[in-house]
Amino acid sequence: MAAPKKGRSASAQSKPGRSLALILIAIVGLTAGMFATGDTTPRLGIDLAGGTSITLRAETEPGQGSAINKTNMDTAVEIMNRRVNGLGVSEAEVQTEGSRNIIVNIPKGTDSKEARAQVGTTAKLYFRPVLSTEPSGQAATPTPSAGMSTAPGGKPTEKATDKGNPSASASPSDSTGPSASSTTQGRAASGALKADASPSASTPPSPSGDAAAGKLQQQYTKLDCTKEKVRADTGKGTKPSDTTLACGKNAQGQWQKYILGPAEVDGTDVKKAQAVFSTQTGAGWTVTMNFTGKGSDKFASITGKLAKNQSPQNQFAIVLDGEVVSDPYVRQALTGGSAEISGNFDQESAQSLANMLSYGALPLTFKEDSVSTVSPALGTDQLQAGLIAGAIGLALVVLYLVIYYRGLALIAVASLLVSAALTYVIMSLLGPAIGFALNLPAVCGAIVAIGITADSFIVYFERVRDEIREGRTLRPAVERAWPRARRTILVSDFVSFLAAAVLFVVTVGKVQGFAFTLGLTTLLDVVVVFLFTKPLLTILARGKFFGGGHSWSGLDPKRLGVQPPLRRTRRTSAPLETKEA
Known part of the structure; x- marks a missing residue:
């Protein structure tokens, strides 16, 4: 069983270009699809783009015994939420206000007329x-x-x-x-x-x-x-x-x-x-x-x-x-x-x-009490503040990588750019596909994902450096470190994805946007590390800068504390001195 595994490993090592070509083709194809749909930017939620707010008032009709109570109102909210949100990621919000009102917020960019018709179908x-x-x-x-x-x-x-x-x-x-x-x-x-x-x-x-x-x-x-x-x-x-x-x-x-x-x-x-x-x-x-x-x-x-x-x-x-x-x-x-x-x-x-x-069977009858337009001004200010915070955090991550990993930081930054491109294109495609709209919590989920992605790079880089510390050259170190790093990355991402999935299932509204974005970026982290980061490092390890252990490559054996091997030399025996009696 060992021989075939070794053969497959050698084949994968010799053709990392296939993985890079695959992910580049995927990016080009998704980008072409994005332009084909006409939506070249992600849809924004009601807190960022504004939209329509509908207030529904619960009423009981003569001859119907349904009472206006918390149980029936909660049931109505659940049914309306399923109607207007479909898969749960279109970011329409349905919530109670007081004892007999339900507020439905429909973000701009979605079909507000259709959503109003669905919400209005309450008999x-x-x-x-x-x-x-x-x-x-x-x-x-x-x-x-x-x-x-x-x-x-x-x-x-x-x-x-x-x-x-x-x-x-x-x-x-x-x-x-x-x-x-x-x-x-x-x-x-x-x-x-x-x-x-x-x-x-x-x-x-x-x-x-x-x-x-x-x-x-x-x-x-x-x-x-x-x-x-x-x-x-x-x-x-x-x-x-x-x-x-x-x-x-x-x-x-x-x-x-x-x-x-x-x-x-x-x-x-x-x-x-x-x-x-x-x-x-x-x-x-x-x-x-x-x-x-x-x-x-x-x-x-x-x-x-x-x-x-x-x-x-x-x-x-x-x-x-x-x-x-x-x-x-x-x-x-x-x-x-x-x-x-x-x-x-x-x-x-x-x-x-x-x-x-x-x-279709709501326990109560609802009538539109008011319809108003929501301004995105407050959400826009919060988005700008969030983007500034994200930019500062990203800059600090890049600075740390440059100081600590030197040349390896180029691979990490390139991987982050690929991950960002995939995230942007997929979010743009999900708008017309399933009604996904980007709100403030979803932006927070994308910012948190920066740390998750950077953590995967650090795990792999440290495994490679450990192999070099044990005296191996870079090319064998890259391949021997990958199985151990891969296992750690998969376990870590699985835990993050599981947390996002549980959060998505048990919550509604904006929190679901955070969970959905976190889960999506976690999956993309696995794709980028497997199809871009590792193949790119394999190719660069063949070059003189990284393979030769340049002092700015981040893989310099001396900087990593590797001791040169001791050379055995023949000792010349000193002449014996004669001792006098």
Whole structure:
């Protein structure tokens, strides 16, 4: 085993240029990508660039039992924070103020309109049975047969699988639906829950002489969902127990209008929803739902009832803020507490629906109380002070390296520049990619990373100098010191990265910016030391300045206290003096 290891080591020693070429190509490629996106500077957080501050006031609607208390406010903050921050690094801030207000700060440079829309989507999410539906402003179309999966020109087929019921199976009459397939949780109920292709109009059942139902039918006939103001007013003030009107878009982007029955399942009954790419059934992107204990019973009950009806009254509508976001139809009762919606989803649409199902059910209703613009003046002053402090600290580090390590300081400074270039380019790319915005704590994380990176260089340099003190020449010393230094560097960086990861998970807002930057720069430290610092020192060790131990190289054997080897010489024996008696 020793011989192959030695061979690989020798091969790596002889070709350090490959590592240098690799990291230079990476820098050039990332820089080209940065210019291609058009964002050549990192996005700044609200404390540095300013932005929009939204104040939301919690309210309770008549007929809803949710109270304005700390538990519900904290839940609302968590849900809103997930909505506006996505991966947690876009630096939008969500925090409570007082007992009934939530402040949302959206930094400049992000899509504030989209963020406001996400924050404003605070009404409860409900599952309501569909009583009637038709394209808004168009004549009714014939009702498709109950067994159809799609109709010409209809919306994409969706299905829900009852993953918890091993006995569920597809309806034999559905020849167009995909066949059932086995899963680890039982046999899938293929086609059990599908979106109605082209939902048709049908008059909802109403008691004779019911004036309220007649008035609702008249409003439904006149409803034009193509008008934004009409959509905004549709369903306002409706209680969960009321029959209501709603609007929603079909797969072709056309507006549909609905008459919906009382809510049968509340959004809070959805325990978890996520977008999943299905490879077993070939369904592509799907949305899986898991219900709570009570939600499972409610969902099984309503799907059992809807499965007995004809289309479109075998559909249920998933309604958020009065808008129908999905309207699958049911062919059999779904029990077991979980279901799956599938169809012609792409990743974005599947994730959007899963996000609405997971976080669309806030325990309270919120209304915008005020919207204001935040000035970046204070943050700019603090940033300048922080940059000055960072520059002073960097200058002191470089001065120390020059005094103590002399020529080796050139390698350390070059490595710091490469690390800084990678950090800058990656932060610029992360802005448009995941919404990362640089705030003051994130700047502090980058400054702290200077010390972490310099520490890695010092560990390696000291290992090399120790080898020289033991009497080895520079080239063998560089290679023999690397395994020991590498182990120490990896352990040290792992501890720093672990601390950053834990801090990122357990905190929110600005502190996450510090943790994210610290973790990113720690990873880049490993990349720079392995692909730049060590190969560069290997190449320079072959030159006369470093390899010959010049007094200013930082590797001078005399300066390091190496004693020259003692030479053995033959002693001449002195003549013996004769002694007199």
